[in-house]
Amino acid sequence: MGADFEFEIKPQRKTSLGIQEIMKSRELLYFFTWRDIKVKYKQTVLGFSWAVIQPVMMVIIFTFFFGRNLAVPSEGIPYPLFVYAGLLLWNIFSSGLSNAANSMVTNANIIKKIYFPRLIIPLSAVMVTLFDFLMALLLFIGMMIWYRVSVDPLYFIFSLFFSLFLVTLGTFGLGCLLAALNVKYRDFRYVIPFLVQALLFVTPVIYPVSMIKHAWIKWILALNPMTGAINLFRSSLTGKELDFNVILLSSISAFFFFVIGIYYFRKTEAYFADLA
Amino acid sequence: MKPILEVKNISKKFIIDHEQQAYLSLRDKIQSVFSPKRTTEDFWALKDVNFQVERGETIGIIGKNGAGKSTLLKIFSKITPPTSGSIITRGRIASLLEVGTGFHPELSGRENIYLNGSILGMRKKEIDLKFDEIVDFSGVEKFLDTPLKRYSSGMQLRLAFAVAAFLEPEILIIDEVLAVGDAEFQRKCMGQMEEVSRSGRTILFVSHNMAAVSQLCKKTVWLHDGEVKLIGNTFEVVPAYISRITHHDYQKNWTLSNAPGDDEIKLLSCKLVQNNRTIGVIDINQSCEVEIVFSVLKPVKNLICGSSIYTLEGNCITANADWKPNVYEPGIYKRSMLIPARILAEGDFSILVQLVFYDPSKRSVYLPDILTFHAHDSDHPDTVRGLYKEAWPGVVRIGFEWTEPRSIDPNLSAS
Numbered sequence: 001m002g003a004d005f006e007f008e009i010k011p012q013r014k015t016s017l018g019i020q021e022i023m024k025s026r027e028l029l030y031f032f033t034w035r036d037i038k039v040k041y042k043q044t045v046l047g048f049s050w051a052v053i054q055p056v057m058m059v060i061i062f063t064f065f066f067g068r069n070l071a072v073p074s075e076g077i078p079y080p081l082f083v084y085a086g087l088l089l090w091n092i093f094s095s096g097l098s099n100a101a102n103s104m105v106t107n108a109n110i111i112k113k114i115y116f117p118r119l120i121i122p123l124s125a126v127m128v129t130l131f132d133f134l135m136a137l138l139l140f141i142g143m144m145i146w147y148r149v150s151v152d153p154l155y156f157i158f159s160l161f162f163s164l165f166l167v168t169l170g171t172f173g174l175g176c177l178l179a180a181l182n183v184k185y186r187d188f189r190y191v192i193p194f195l196v197q198a199l200l201f202v203t204p205v206i207y208p209v210s211m212i213k214h215a216w217i218k219w220i221l222a223l224n225p226m227t228g229a230i231n232l233f234r235s236s237l238t239g240k241e242l243d244f245n246v247i248l249l250s251s252i253s254a255f256f257f258f259v260i261g262i263y264y265f266r267k268t269e270a271y272f273a274d275l276a
Numbered sequence: 277m278k279p280i281l282e283v284k285n286i287s288k289k290f291i292i293d294h295e296q297q298a299y300l301s302l303r304d305k306i307q308s309v310f311s312p313k314r315t316t317e318d319f320w321a322l323k324d325v326n327f328q329v330e331r332g333e334t335i336g337i338i339g340k341n342g343a344g345k346s347t348l349l350k351i352f353s354k355i356t357p358p359t360s361g362s363i364i365t366r367g368r369i370a371s372l373l374e375v376g377t378g379f380h381p382e383l384s385g386r387e388n389i390y391l392n393g394s395i396l397g398m399r400k401k402e403i404d405l406k407f408d409e410i411v412d413f414s415g416v417e418k419f420l421d422t423p424l425k426r427y428s429s430g431m432q433l434r435l436a437f438a439v440a441a442f443l444e445p446e447i448l449i450i451d452e453v454l455a456v457g458d459a460e461f462q463r464k465c466m467g468q469m470e471e472v473s474r475s476g477r478t479i480l481f482v483s484h485n486m487a488a489v490s491q492l493c494k495k496t497v498w499l500h501d502g503e504v505k506l507i508g509n510t511f512e513v514v515p516a517y518i519s520r521i522t523h524h525d526y527q528k529n530w531t532l533s534n535a536p537g538d539d540e541i542k543l544l545s546c547k548l549v550q551n552n553r554t555i556g557v558i559d560i561n562q563s564c565e566v567e568i569v570f571s572v573l574k575p576v577k578n579l580i581c582g583s584s585i586y587t588l589e590g591n592c593i594t595a596n597a598d599w600k601p602n603v604y605e606p607g608i609y610k611r612s613m614l615i616p617a618r619i620l621a622e623g624d625f626s627i628l629v630q631l632v633f634y635d636p637s638k639r640s641v642y643l644p645d646i647l648t649f650h651a652h653d654s655d656h657p658d659t660v661r662g663l664y665k666e667a668w669p670g671v672v673r674i675g676f677e678w679t680e681p682r683s684i685d686p687n688l689s690a691s
Contacts, residue, residue, distance in 0.1 A: 006364060006365070006366050007364070007365045007366075008362050008363070008364050008365075009351060009352070009354060009357070009358065009362060009363040009364075009365065010357070010358065010361070010362035010363075011357050011358055011359060011360060011361075027394055027399060027400050028394050028395065031390065031391050031394040031395075035380060035383065035387075035391055038382075038383065038387070039380060039382045039383065042382045042383075042423075043382070109377070109378075110377055110378045110395060111355075112355065113355065113371075113377040114353070114355070114371070114377050114378070114395055114396065114397075115353050115354035115355050116395070116397070187303075270356070270357045271356070271357075273350065273355045273356045274290070274356055
C-alpha cells in the first residue's frame with residue numbers, strides 16, 4: 001500500500017478548491033459536524049428542541065410587534081408564516097456566518113497540531129446550522145398545514161432547494177473570508193456580531209421586498225444573497241410573481257462571495273498554524 | 277528502492293515582531309503604513325536541512341531547545357509550509373506532536389476515540405476494528421460512556437496515547453510523548469513503539485532523552501541552530517552530542533518579547549547559583565540553587581514551579597516540583613530551588629525548568645536542558661569519598677549517615 005505514492009511538501013500557493021482532498025477527508029467533516037451538534041445540545045434539558053424554540057420565539061416577538069402593531073404587510077399569507085419563512089433561511093446565514101468566522105480560532109489547537117484540509121472546519125460550521133434548519137423546517141411544514149396554505153409542491157421544493165443553495169453558498173463564502181481574516185486580525189471577532197445584527201435590517205426577513213419603494217434601494221438590497229433567497233422561497237408560498245432580476249443579482253453576489261472567500265482562505269491557510 | 281523521505285534544502289523563516297503581541301490588529305497594520313519604521317527581524321528556524329530516511333528506519337532527531345526540531349516536525353506533518361526547499365514523502369504520515377489533539381471534554385471516552393482517531397487520519401472502519409484493542413490498551417473501559425471532563429488527567433493521557441498507538445501510518449512522527457505519564461505507562465509506550473518499528477514502519481523520534489534515542493534509533497540527526505550539525509549512526513552522534521558541552525550554559529536571560537511562556541507566565545531568566553555567585557562549575561560538597569525569575573501577566577493560582585536534574589544521556593536523576601497552593605498577582609517573581617550539599621556526584625548535568633498548572637493541566641513553560649553545568653568533588657572536609665582520589669562510582673553521591681560502632685556480644689551475632 002502506498003509504495004508508489006509520492007507527495008512533495010514545498011512552499012505553496014494554492015488556488016484550487018481542493019475538492020479531492022476534502023472528499024478524501026469526508027469522514028472527518030462528518031465527525032466535526034457531529035461533534036459540534038452533539039456538544040451544542042449536551043447538558044441541555046430540552047436538547048434538540050432548542051433548534052425549534054429559538055426561531056419560534058422570534059416568530060412570536062416579530063408577529064406581535066411588526067405583524068400586529070406595525071401592520072407590516074405579509075403578501076397575503078399569515079404574518080407568522082411569512083416571518084418564519086424568512087427566519088428559516090436567515091438563521092442559517094446568521095449562525096452559520098458567526099460559527100464559520102470563529103471556527104478557525106476556536107479550533108486553533110487542532111490546526112497547530114495536525115494537518116487536514118482546512119476548509120473542513122468552516123464547512124462543518126455551516127453544516128451544523130443546516131441541521132438546525134432541518135429541525136426548524138419540520139415545524140414550518142406543520143405550520144403550513146395548520147394555516148392551510150396551498151402551494152405548488154414542485155415549485156415549493158425547487159424554490160426551497162435553490163434558496164437553500166444560495167444561502168449556503170453565500171454563507172460559506174463569506175464565512176471562509178471572515179474566518180481567514182479572523183486568524184490574522186482578531187478585530188473581526190468584534191465585527192462579526194455587529195455585522196450580523198446590521199444585516200438583519202437590510203434583509204427582507206421582517207418585511208417584504210415589495211414594501212421597498214425606491215428601485216435603487218431594491219438593487220442594493222439585492223446584492224445581499226439573502227434577499228434573493230428569501231424572496232424566492234416566499235414566492236412559492238404567496239404565489240406572487242417573482243422579480244427575476246433580484247434573484248439573478250443575489251445569485252451572482254452569492255457566487256462572488258463564495259469565490260472570493262475560498263480564494264482568500266486557500267491563499268492564506270498555509271500560514272494559519274503560524275498565526276493562530 | 278527510493279528513500280521514504282527526502283529532505284532537500286529545507287529552510288524556514290519566521291518574522292519576529294518586536295512588539296510583544298501574538299497577533300496583529302488592524303490598527304497596527306494601518307499604523308505601519310504611515311510609519312515605515314519596521315520593528316521586525318528575520319529568524320531562520322531551519323537553514324538548508326538535508327537528509328534522507330530509508331523505509332523501515334527509526335531515526336532520532338536531537339538538539340537543544342530552539343535548534344529547529346519542532347519546526348522540522350511541523351513541516352513534515354504539513355502543519356506549516358517551508359520557506360524554501362522541499363520534502364518528498366513516499367507514504368502516509370501521521371504525527372503525534374501532542375497526544376489527545378482534538379479531545380473534547382464534553383464528549384464521552386467512546387466518542388472521543390472516534391473523533392480523535394478521525395482527526396489523526398483513521399477511517400471509521402479502522403477505528404471500529406481496533407476499538408476493543410484501543411480500549412484495552414488505555415485501561416479506561418469502565419468509563420467509556422463518561423464525559424472526558426470527569427477523567428483524571430492521567431486517564432485522558434492514556435486514552436489519547438492508546439488511540440495514537442493504533443495508527444498504522446507508514447511514517448510515524450513522535451515528539452517527546454514519553455515525557456509524560458507514569459513509569460509503567462511509559463514502558464508500555466516504549467514497547468508499543470518498538471513493536472511499530474519492528475513491523476517495518478518508519479519512525480521519526482524527537483527527544484531529549486538520549487537513552488531512549490539510543491535504544492530506539494539506529495540513525496540520528498543532530499540539529500544545531502537550525503542546521504544539521506551531524507548525521508549518522510546513533511552510537512556516534514549521541515556521544516558527540518553529549519560531549520558538546522565545552523562551556524556551560526549556566527545562565528539564561530530573556531526579554532519579555534522573546535521570553536518562553538504564554539499569555540499568563542513568561543520566564544525571564546534562570547541560572548545556577550553557588551555561594552551567591554552565578555557559576556557553571558559547582559562544588560558538590562556545598563549547596564547550590566537553581567534560581568528562576570518569571571513574570572506573571574495575569575492573576576493566576578496554583579502555579580507549580582518544577583525543576584529536574586538530568587545526566588547528559590537524558591536520564592532524570594530527580595524531578596522536583598513545588599505543589600504548595602498559591603496565588604500570584606501580576607508582577608515579577610524570583611524563586612529558587614535549593615540543591616543540598618552531598619547529593620550529586622561529579623560529572624556533567626543538565627537542568628529542566630518548568631512552570632505548569634495542574635488543574636486544568638497546562639504547561640506554560642517547559643524547557644528541558646535549559647541549563648548545563650559541571651559538578652566536581654572538592655577536598656572539602658565533609659566529602660563522601662574522603663581521602664580516596666580514584667574514580668568513585670554513582671550518579672548521585674549522597675552522604676548517608678553511619679552509626680557509631682557499638683560493641684556487641686559475640687555469642688548473639690551468630691543468630
